[in-house]
Amino acid sequence: MRKIINYLLICMPAMLFSQNGGSIINFSTTSIANYSHDSLIKNNYSETFTTEILKERLKQLNNDTPFIVEHNATVERIIRLYLKTRKENLGVLLDKAQYFFPMIEEQLDKHNLPLELKYLALVESALEPTAKSNMGATGIWQFMYHTGKEYGLQINSYIDERADPLKATEAACNFLNDLYQRFGDWDLAMAAYNSGPGNVTKAIRRAGGLRNYWNIRQFLPQETSGYVPQFYAILYLLEYANEHGIFPNNEQLAYAETDTIHINKKIDFKLLATKLNTPVDFIKKLNPQYKRNVIPASRDKKYVLSLPKSQIADFIAIIERENLSLTPNREPNKRIEINPANSYTLKNNDNLNRVAKKFNITLSNLKKWNGLQTDYVIAGQTLVVDKDAKSKLTEKNISIPEPKNVIQYTVREGDSLFIISRRFENISVNQLRKWNNLEGKNYLMPGTTVKILTSTK
CATH class of the missing domain: 1.10.530.10 (Lysozyme)
Structure with missing residues (x-):
């Protein structure tokens, strides 16, 4: 070495x-x-x-x-x-x-x-x-x-x-x-x-x-x-x-006066120093292994934080009631979040032009909503095809009254659960799955009959 x-x-x-x-x-x-x-x-x-x-x-x-x-x-x-x-x-x-x-x-x-x-x-x-x-x-x-x-x-x-x-x-x-x-x-x-x-x-x-x-x-x-x-x-x-005639200055904290705590939460040394009323350089000196002055969060591993024994109790009280991780001040991403109500999963032979025509949207908007700079896409990729469609109707914590009128719909060539849901007002993909026991299925065989409950006759 x-x-x-x-x-x-x-x-x-x-x-x-x-x-x-x-x-x-x-x-x-x-x-x-x-x-x-x-x-x-x-x-x-x-x-x-x-x-x-x-x-x-x-x-x-x-x-x-x-x-x-x-x-x-x-x-x-x-x-x-x-x-x-x-x-x-x-x-x-x-x-x-x-x-x-x-x-x-x-x-x-x-x-x-x-x-x-x-x-x-x-x-x-x-x-x-x-x-x-x-x-x-x-x-x-x-x-x-x-x-x-x-x-x-x-x-x-x-x-x-x-x-x-x-x-x-x-x-x-x-x-x-x-x-x-x-x-x-x-x-x-x-x-x-x-x-x-x-x-x-x-x-x-x-x-x-x-x-x-x-x-x-x-x-x-x-x-x-x-x-x-x-x-x-x-x-x-x-x-x-x-x-x-050489003697120490005796200003260092003794090793026996420090202790370690095992943690799995993200901790920023700047915030910790402020809460403990301690210089951040002092915390860095005791914990030199953390390169960015941050202890990362971890699900399966606990990291070690060294502090003077006199500050351990204060740290435990702080960590139990406060968040010690700093969120970077970044400009938010303007991309549209994908959800079942606004997206389409590409199939073999699909391309952007075909998808734009299928959903009656412009190619320019399709690329903009999905942050695409080229026309290259691949089967299995999910794209946003409706920027205004909301996902909250599919959230489990919202109660949606079940429609009472039943319609039998015959699947056509090129249909998908998403396309079918767009043919009817206020119908979600999750509802179609629930009414027809289609959990985990995306492909529907043309000619198959699916049950649709609507509020209109």
């Missing part, structure tokens, strides 16, 4: 860590809070950070995790460069991590995967659910379209579950587990997550069968050759953030 973060620790612009360029969502007040990155770093902090200290800490991480965490010049260079040029961004990452990591850790634990894989999402996207690479990889786990679909993520015009942190994390766990089962090594599995298993297999072959990441690194794509070192640098920097 091609990723949005190319040499994250080395050349990532500071803005990516906060898409608003130094501002994040202040979840506690549901407003945008601008702050100085320097406030995230203790001003009185100082430490002589030597290579020996780094080696001891990496050794401890090696003992505490299932990864082979070793000191090498590449990892140290990335760590030091980041501490020198991007240190303030680590505080922003810690803020985001406080929200996303509890959910990610829960899913990793559920799939029996190392919890430290949570740091891979930082390398992938800086924990931005709406992050999208030039190649189209999307979400905190940067799934490409086809890989996302392969691992069960729904992607359509309204929803992109690659941007759903929970759904994407579940898919990433399954993908990482598959890669580990294939390669039996977490370094190779992570490399395959970045570049695809084919590139890792090719690199192993070009390296003469060697399977240590650091031995095949030179044969991997350039991005992937820096990907695993970035992971170990991030792993170290966030595990030892306190030792380097």
Whole structure:
């Protein structure tokens, strides 16, 4: 998978860590809070950070995790460069991590995967659910379209579950587990997550069968050759953030302070934000999977809406009494609605000229009433042939007095129930069907006798 973060620790612009360029969502007040990155770093902090200290800490991480965490010049260079040029961004990452990591850790634990894989999402996207690479990889786990679909993520015009942190994390766990089962090594599995298993297999072959990441690194794509070192640098920097005087701003809403509701009604975020007296950007931030800021209605599936727990009760009260879907302000369609009283179903060999003559209307009106720009029609198609005929006489909720006089009518060549109904005043197709037990039948054999009840003798 091609990723949005190319040499994250080395050349990532500071803005990516906060898409608003130094501002994040202040979840506690549901407003945008601008702050100085320097406030995230203790001003009185100082430490002589030597290579020996780094080696001891990496050794401890090696003992505490299932990864082979070793000191090498590449990892140290990335760590030091980041501490020198991007240190303030680590505080922003810690803020985001406080929200996303509890959910990610829960899913990793559920799939029996190392919890430290949570740091891979930082390398992938800086924990931005709406992050999208030039190649189209999307979400905190940067799934490409086809890989996302392969691992069960729904992607359509309204929803992109690659941007759903929970759904994407579940898919990433399954993908990482598959890669580990294939390669039996977490370094190779992570490399395959970045570049695809084919590139890792090719690199192993070009390296003469060697399977240590650091031995095949030179044969991997350039991005992937820096990907695993970035992971170990991030792993170290966030595990030892306190030792380097890096602290979160603690303005993010905690994951435990949110809850989800399953709904199948259409909900527009603008209306919802107004009713909850909450900025729409805040609702979008909690529900990034909805591409058009609308949760679509569904008969057979319920969608998830995330909100702070403090607003759940208000939402339930609102959804029970109000419609939260916006109807677009569109010019109404001027077409005539088809109903049994105003329409005719074409038969074989019918054409527009023949139909116009049959119902004594102009070809121009026939095309106008049906929105036709060409003369092409097909058997079985239903056309409006009388723009003034009303359907309300056929509606079930209107009581129509039954005529008392009976006429026996003999069907002629070319007759249909509609044509016969037009020969008699105030007679509908549905009445003809009812009086003659013709439900579901459209064709009448010439010579057949049908019963017609009229009010006239």
